[in-house]
Amino acid sequence: MLISVEVNGEVVTWDVDPRETLIDAIRERARLTGAHVGCRSASCGACTLSLDGLTVKSCCLLAAEADGRTIRTVEDGRTPPEVDDIQEAFIAAQGMQCGYCTPGMVMSVRHLLAQNPDPSDDEIRRGLAGNLCRCTGYVNILKAVRAVRDARLGR
Amino acid sequence: MPASFAAPRTLPELLTELDGEATILAGGMTIMPLLNRGIGRAGKIVSLSGIPALRGIARSGDSVRFGAMATHSEIASDPIVAEHVPILATAAAGIGDVQVRNRGTIGGVAAYGNAGADYVTALTALGARVVVASRRGSREVAFDRFVLGLRRTDLARDEVIVAVEVPSTSGGRTAFERYFRVQGAAPTITAAAVLMPDRGRLAVGGATPTPVIVELGREFDLAATLDAVDEACAGRPFGDAHNPAPYRRAMARNFAARVLRHAREEQPC
Ligand SMILES: Cc1cc2nc3c(=O)[nH]c(=O)nc-3n(C[C@H](O)[C@H](O)[C@H](O)COP(=O)(O)OP(=O)(O)OC[C@H]3O[C@@H](n4cnc5c(N)ncnc54)[C@H](O)[C@@H]3O)c2cc1C
Numbered sequence: 001m002l003i004s005v006e007v008n009g010e011v012v013t014w015d016v017d018p019r020e021t022l023i024d025a026i027r028e029r030a031r032l033t034g035a036h037v038g039c040r041s042a043s044c045g046a047c048t049l050s051l052d053g054l055t056v057k058s059c060c061l062l063a064a065e066a067d068g069r070t071i072r073t074v075e076d077g078r079t080p081p082e083v084d085d086i087q088e089a090f091i092a093a094q095g096m097q098c099g100y101c102t103p104g105m106v107m108s109v110r111h112l113l114a115q116n117p118d119p120s121d122d123e124i125r126r127g128l129a130g131n132l133c134r135c136t137g138y139v140n141i142l143k144a145v146r147a148v149r150d151a152r153l154g155r
Numbered sequence: 156m157p158a159s160f161a162a163p164r165t166l167p168e169l170l171t172e173l174d175g176e177a178t179i180l181a182g183g184m185t186i187m188p189l190l191n192r193g194i195g196r197a198g199k200i201v202s203l204s205g206i207p208a209l210r211g212i213a214r215s216g217d218s219v220r221f222g223a224m225a226t227h228s229e230i231a232s233d234p235i236v237a238e239h240v241p242i243l244a245t246a247a248a249g250i251g252d253v254q255v256r257n258r259g260t261i262g263g264v265a266a267y268g269n270a271g272a273d274y275v276t277a278l279t280a281l282g283a284r285v286v287v288a289s290r291r292g293s294r295e296v297a298f299d300r301f302v303l304g305l306r307r308t309d310l311a312r313d314e315v316i317v318a319v320e321v322p323s324t325s326g327g328r329t330a331f332e333r334y335f336r337v338q339g340a341a342p343t344i345t346a347a348a349v350l351m352p353d354r355g356r357l358a359v360g361g362a363t364p365t366p367v368i369v370e371l372g373r374e375f376d377l378a379a380t381l382d383a384v385d386e387a388c389a390g391r392p393f394g395d396a397h398n399p400a401p402y403r404r405a406m407a408r409n410f411a412a413r414v415l416r417h418a419r420e421e422q423p424c
């Protein structure tokens with residue numbers, strides 16, 4: 001079936017299978033491979049994208065459901081190795097080891113800080129609760145988010 | 156049979172799609188993980204996402220009407236909910252994580268009827284009603300009669316939940332508690348107390364297939380109420396490998412006590 005979606009500002013039309021998930025369409029049709037597939041069960045958050053301004057786990061969303069909607073991915077407007085301040089902070093604070101969870105984490109941090117520019121540690125933890133990291137123990141991820149928060153607030 | 160996907164725009168269009176073979180897709184936070192694992196019927200999927208009539212939260216007389224597709228995120232942050240049924244806002248805010256709350260819906264939780272699910276317990280205590288429709292017509296069911304057993308609800312294969320109606324608790328005292336062991340997993344125990352001037356109800360979910368209900372008078376004896384919860388849990392045990400039935404039963408009593416104390420101490424939620 002034909003669907004039309006706006007991905008990172010560009011409108012594309014895809015002929016998707018009714019059972020195709022959004023993460024598969026994004027990775028295989030749009031060739032945007034930043035978002036990863038971990039569990040396909042809405043648990044790990046590696047596949048986190050933004051749909052009409054809200055973060056979603058795109059392994060548990062059919063591509064067909066995104067018809068007519070707006071998607072943002074971790075790449076959004078940047079060509080690697082170009083990164084934003086959040087990605088920069090993850091690098092500086094070593095907020096990643098294997099990096100598998102990182103694109104999903106970055107999406108959640110972008111939304112968290114857009115909604116709440118000055119989150120407490122507790123609010124950061126709750127904002128990232130849908131993104132599992134099996135490497136870092138989260139300590140450096142928290143450091144990275146605090147660093148972006150403080151830099152953006154000029155602290 | 157080739158797979159099909161339909162996203163009707165109106166309720167009448169939806170009802171014609173619901174032929175008894177269709178699988179309804181709401182937020183997908185329960186059913187998509189199952190379909191991804193090859194569990195369940197995926198031949199004909201009918202999405203509720205494109206139907207404006209199923210969205211929204213509004214006052215309706217002395218009740219608040221939740222469109223079936225109202226998401227956990229919307230319920231957690233809605234001013235009408237905060238004013239009229241604050242324990243539902245508390246329940247919504249505790250579900251899963253941000254991404255799950257952005258997609259998961261009240262209709263999906265009600266239809267799935269999972270033991271201990273936050274809304275299942277809260278809606279039971281609140282005396283909610285479910286509005287169900289099909290090509291054959293529509294009907295309203297009291298929520299405590301809608302959930303029949305473990306993940307078993309009074310919903311025929313051609314029926315859809317259109318809305319959930321919840322009586323306002325303003326002027327009363329309410330409290331909600333959830334107990335979970337692992338972040339991201341379903342709660343072990345949920346408890347809700349609703350104390351109104353003319354009625355009162357305690358519901359405890361997670362230790363039995365459907366919530367334990369204790370009706371409460373204007374004055375009630377805490378110890379006797381807890382004994383009633385305990386007895387009900389002993390009669391219909393429910394448990395799993397992580398949280399066996401005797402453990403859930405013990406926690407049910409503890410959280411019933413907490414929620415009743417909170418409601419009596421007039422804490423806002
Ligand atoms: C990581 C994670 C954590 C979670 N944590 C919690 C938690 O802490 N507490 C909790 O209560 N839940 C939790 N959930 C479940 C979550 O609340 C789901 O959103 C909910 O159970 C199902 O709602 P849905 O809209 O996603 O429904 P779907 O998954 O789309 O549908 C669920 C079932 O209901 C049917 N259905 C859906 N809507 C209707 C309707 N309107 N009429 C008739 N049938 C319908 C579907 O056909 C399907 O069988 C969690 C889920 C995940 C993935």
Ligand code: FES
Pocket residue numbers: 036037038039040041042043044045046047048057058059060
């Ligand atoms: S791959 Fe989507 S949540 Fe894990």
Ligand code: FES
Pocket residue numbers: 095096097098099100101102132133134135136
């Ligand atoms: S860095 Fe390996 S999972 Fe997070």
